[in-house]
Amino acid sequence: MNNFLHKISLTALLLLTACSAIAQNPAAEPEPGFVFSSKADEVQIRIQGGQFATVWETRILSLQEGTNEVLLHGLPNPANITDLQFAGELLPVGSALRMQSGAMTGLFDRLVDQQVTLTGPAGTISGTVEQVRGSMLSLRDADGHQIIVPNPHQYSLQTTGDSADIRAETGVLLTYNAPRAGSYRIQLWYHTGLLGWTAEHQLLVDAETDQLDWHTFIHLENNTGAAWDGVQLKIESGGVNRRGGMGGLTSQVANDRNPDRFVHAFEDAIDLAPSESQRRLLLKAENIAYEKSYRFQATHNRSLNVTNRRPDILYRIDAGQMLAANNVSGIPHLPPGETRLLLRTGETLTLIGDRELTRAASADTLIRIQGGRSSRLLLDEVVRVLASGQDERLNRIEGTYTVRNLGTQSKPLQISIPTNENTRVLNVTGARYRLTADALEMELEMQPGAVQEITFTYERRP
Template sequence: MRITLTAALLLGACPALADTIEAPATINSVTLFPQGAQVVRQVQITGPSGTNEVLVPGLPKGTDISSLRVSGDGVSVGAVSLIDGRAPALAKVDSAPIKAARERLAQAREALANAKDQVATIEAKAQAARDQITFLKGAGTQVSDPSQLQAIAQVVGDQILAASERAIAAEADARRAREALDPQEKAVKQAQAALDALENPAKDHDVLRAMVQGSGTLTITSFVDNAGWQPTYDLRLDRAAGKLDMTRYVSVHQSSGEDWRDVDLTLSTARPGAQSAPSEVYPRQVSSGPPRPVMPLAKSNARVADMAGAPAPMMEAAFSGTAKLQMQGETVTYHYPSKVDLRDGVDDLRLKLDDKVLPVEVIAEAAPLSDPQAYRVAEGKNATGEILLPGPATLFVGGALVGQTQLPMIAAGDDLHLGFGAIEGLRLSRTEPDTSEGDRGIISKSNERREVVQITVKNLTQTDWPMRVIDRVPYSEQDDLKVSTSFSPKPETTEYGDKRGVVAWRFDLPAGAEKELRSETVLTWPADQVLR
């Protein structure tokens, strides 16, 4: 039977308490969100019949009772409260975790003692061999016959040699045995530290008090804000194979006020603290009327505007809200296969999540308006079947590190567009041919202007490259301002990325080849107006 916290409303007034039970809880599992975490701890309740008061110490200081959920398996749960001031006197009874920690410490000490006994035994063998050598060297003889004396010397020498070999071998064994003591000594220190942490917990903690009936398992679920996780990526591009090898990691952190030891970890893309319902849409009223007069600027303000080169506004823009990243699609969870330790406010743990392979096309992309070289770009689809969350990515090409970037959020099946560093051998120049008047690239009349842009692309590498060159030409949304543009050769699109006036050419450029792109734009407008 599992009864939740709402059972407190059904139990009513409690009869006289049969007993007060101290029952420290153990954190079993943690679900981490990008911001926040859900912590689940359990405690075994064994008490006399009737209603008992259960005190569960060790909850983090400042735990929000509104986030607590207490349920029982075989236990009826009544009133629940948090004690964060003067805690009641708790019985000095060893809990199951303390007993287990003491047992581990005893086992570690026993293993260390056995290892030290082995070292002492080996050292005793070495010392015995050295003592034998000393005895043999100091032993006298009364033999005067040269042949007998030679035989005795030979025997003594052989025995000294054998004893020396035994001593050297024993000392080598003792040295190796002493080196093997280090892991045993570290194990004892770790076991002692774990026991100390359980026997002497931090004083700044809360105590959960609950009225329960029966024996069974009490499950306590709480939410903490100071925790979270973020994905990180290693992206390895293989142009020849047309694939992108993606290794995903997660960086996990928590400052909840307690250590998480040997917990079952689940990572969730849900955001419990974020907006949970769509925004309200308000009506928009429009009206028309005479244009507003332009107010003259004060001299000081006019001077500042002139220095900044700020053009006068052409129209009043409609109000637009600030765009914010929103999670799309269903929640995705990742369960880590092994238990995890994460200390409070200390560890920033990095865990490997998985490996994925994405098919991509590699092209050279250039924007000569800003850059004199092209860049290696991988394009494809997110074929993982999962959403790729935003996070830092380290970029590799051919096994070499080429840079770092911030991977945007990419929904399952959405387009993938990632840059992988410059290609220095693909050079571009963008010029506006001079005119007879000396104006660069512009021939002006009272109501007409002609702009000519010429782009030169050179492939100085030893590799053929598929190219995409992106540039821009003027466009107009006014009937009186006419814009006409001709291209040579014709671009693939004049609205690249759904942006008007942004043009893109696609072509293949062999190694050592050169290509020219040209645009010519004519703008005409009424003689009594100026071009802005």
């Protein structure tokens, strides 16, 4: 097999121009064979970051000995194809001519004396192609009657053993010099836009337990104008890798271990219809443990800290548990995408939180989602801001938080006060604390019915 990659120019030439050039060949030369190939026999597609994909196609062509014209149909719109290349045991010669839908008469010129079936505005018409008259096609039916079809490019076409919707599609016309008559296996690959995917994560929290069910769906969008059947599909997130060739899929797999990249290959073949959106379940895991905590968040109001009286409810999920559950441990990452938290009460689902997972989540990722506010925890505060010594720019902040748990269950609680790197904690009572680069975090466990007082003092420069 000749593995040399042959790059084809994508010059936007009309097929009719090519027809007149072919008609000028010396009469002594044999008429070239014509092959109409509308679909690939094998397809691999790798959808990369954004609306960008690499497509590998294998087609089986039956050629006569000598010169053959091959019309490859069923490709994306010409504006969406880049880097069209060929490989295989037989390579095309000359230039590939882009055929626009407005030049479909050139196709019928090559189907003279062949039986075709057209389906379109006038219904279904069958007959033998006689000739093309401007924008009209002349057929002869089985009874010998002539049929005139205006605007044949508005029809879908079926020839012996092949068919295609030619109304809004394009093709590529190639010339092959076959050393023998028979079947040839050719490969082509190209990049195309307007083929993409997005992920959606659904986390179903059971109101009666401390567990949730996790579903990850993939939305596939095909706006290329092409249709592919039986696709071996692989999707990935991260940067676009344009390297490759017919062996490019292998060369790109080396990047799949990148911690920022999610890669998944679908086991079953997938059909992609043009202008189609489809939603497929990618991952499913049930009875995943989660942690629910409560967070009071203070905000700056000039020099004072003002805290909401009701805390945010935070749900923390270990992505590693999701990846290890129910035989999905072979997938090293979760794809980025919208993550929706739903509360399940009987048959009712209520959206209680959502966030955007902006990068692939690995097994050591903790996903935190805000799920509303608690009405069973209340906080009262008294905060004073004082000058510290003679340095007017150094503030001493003294405060007391009084927290009440009106519920019947214990609740892990966190209070976060924004600070800066010029902060020094002098005293905290009633809670554990830690000082980070941008916050003073205080944590405690609130028992049911309890009232807890927390005092704190710290110094801070603006």
